[in-house]
Amino acid sequence: MDIRRLWAYLSGYVEVRVTGDRVERFINLAVERELDLWDLRFSRGTVRLKLTVRSFFRIRPIARATRSRVRILRKRGLPFFLRRAGRRKALVAGALASLALLYAASSFVWFVEVTGTEDLDPRQVAQKAAQLGLRPGAFKGAVDPDAVARGLMLELERVFWAAVNLQGTLAVIEVVERKVPPAEWLLREPVDVVAAHEGFLERLIVLRGERAVRDGRLVRRGDVLVRTNDDLPARAIAWARVWRQVTVEVPLVREHGRRTGRAWHTVHLRLGNSRLRLAPGLREEPPFARWETAETYRLFLPSFAGLPELEIRRATYYELERVQEADSPAEARARALGTAEGLLRREVPPGAEVVNRTVQLLRSPEGGYPGVLLRLIWETREDIAAPGGSAGTVAPPAGRESRPPGLDQRDPG
Numbered sequence: 412m413d414i415r416r417l418w419a420y421l422s423g424y425v426e427v428r429v430t431g432d433r434v435e436r437f438i439n440l441a442v443e444r445e446l447d448l449w450d451l452r453f454s455r456g457t458v459r460l461k462l463t464v465r466s467f468f469r470i471r472p473i474a475r476a477t478r479s480r481v482r483i484l485r486k487r488g489l490p491f492f493l494r495r496a497g498r499r500k501a502l503v504a505g506a507l508a509s510l511a512l513l514y515a516a517s518s519f520v521w522f523v524e525v526t527g528t529e530d531l532d533p534r535q536v537a538q539k540a541a542q543l544g545l546r547p548g549a550f551k552g553a554v555d556p557d558a559v560a561r562g563l564m565l566e567l568e569r570v571f572w573a574a575v576n577l578q579g580t581l582a583v584i585e586v587v588e589r590k591v592p593p594a595e596w597l598l599r600e601p602v603d604v605v606a607a608h609e610g611f612l613e614r615l616i617v618l619r620g621e622r623a624v625r626d627g628r629l630v631r632r633g634d635v636l637v638r639t640n641d642d643l644p645a646r647a648i649a650w651a652r653v654w655r656q657v658t659v660e661v662p663l664v665r666e667h668g669r670r671t672g673r674a675w676h677t678v679h680l681r682l683g684n685s686r687l688r689l690a691p692g693l694r695e696e697p698p699f700a701r702w703e704t705a706e707t708y709r710l711f712l713p714s715f716a717g718l719p720e721l722e723i724r725r726a727t728y729y730e731l732e733r734v735q736e737a738d739s740p741a742e743a744r745a746r747a748l749g750t751a752e753g754l755l756r757r758e759v760p761p762g763a764e765v766v767n768r769t770v771q772l773l774r775s776p777e778g779g780y781p782g783v784l785l786r787l788i789w790e791t792r793e794d795i796a797a798p799g800g801s802a803g804t805v806a807p808p809a810g811r812e813s814r815p816p817g818l819d820q821r822d823p824g
Contacts, residue, residue: 548713620645
């Protein structure tokens with residue numbers, strides 16, 4: 412919309428239909444007298460056009476001169492809108508109240524998001540920020556982002572750097588964690604370094620203490636790798652090959668729920684500690700045998716000026732029917748492999764490198780088995796050094812010299 416049309420809306424304009432035998436003469440005279448016309452659409456003996464209110468009051472002499480009839484079709488613009496709104500005071504009051512509520516709601520923080528955490532629990536950062544004044548429902552004018560960031564860096568030892576950004580109703584807390592050794596390495600009493608997992612020791616780097624085992628040996632969990640020789644704990648880095656395995660079975664036919672199209676809605680109101688079900692009555696559960704729930708609407712207003720918290724939740728329950736689906740052997744194998752990888756991934760510590768994967772298919776549908784049974788073996792390279800018992804403890808044998816163990820030599824798990 413250009414400046415001219417914007418001004419026409421602010422001052423008001425009308426859409427008219429002009430009929431007669433001399434419509435072209437009507438337009439020519441209007442242009443000669445510099446009337447503001449636009450959006451002209453001609454038909455047989457008729458023209459529809461738009462013109463400003465000021466120009467409309469100047470077309471009467473032109474209509475008489477050309478013997479044309481002018482009929483108003485629509486009245487548009489801000490003056491006409493305000494005139495109609497003046498007759499609907501309740502509607503105007505509701506619209507103004509809604510705008511005021513939206514403006515007031517935008518002045519509060521409704522969501523707090525924590526980014527950049529690795530080992531630190533984001534909930535711990537959010538709780539500390541809440542203690543510093545940044546929480547859902549906080550007034551943005553009362554929140555000092557720099558003060559909250561400084562407080563996080565001072566009161567959380569693991570936070571090296573922090574910043575708080577207010578983006579509308581969302582507060583984003585960015586943190587950078589301090590790289591510190593594990594808490595167990597901060598022990599002051601003399602302790603040995605032991606193997607945290609069974610594996611083939613490739614390289615042992617002694618940082619403090621006396622080496623207790625040579626490289627190229629199989630070590631078991633708990634074997635002493637480095638002994639302390641003073642009043643400080645031993646320190647070391649022990650790179651080793653570790654084997655882990657998991658066996659997974661999945662059937663060819665699997666059951667799952669599918670939505671039938673029926674739904675059941677509930678609305679709950681919470682005012683402070685009081686809860687009330689608004690719809691559909693007092694029934695606690697949907698009238699379905701199986702269902703899944705999805706929250707479709709939530710409104711939360713924090714306590715303000717002594718008033719309790721207000722929360723409105725609308726949930727939808729979708730009816731489910733039990734459906735059986737048969738996978739192909741290839742799909743079942745892929746599903747079993749994905750499950751096995753997820754289980755092993757939870758066991759592998761951070762920083763470990765997976766150097767080899769071995770899949771053993773134990774049973775399959777091709778052999779008449781109603782599913783897939785497979786074993787997944789991961790070979791990783793990781794640091795297995797961990798603080799052990801106090802100095803002077805009798806340690807088990809440090810291992811035996813061996814080549815890298817094969818998967819059929821013994822169970823590495």
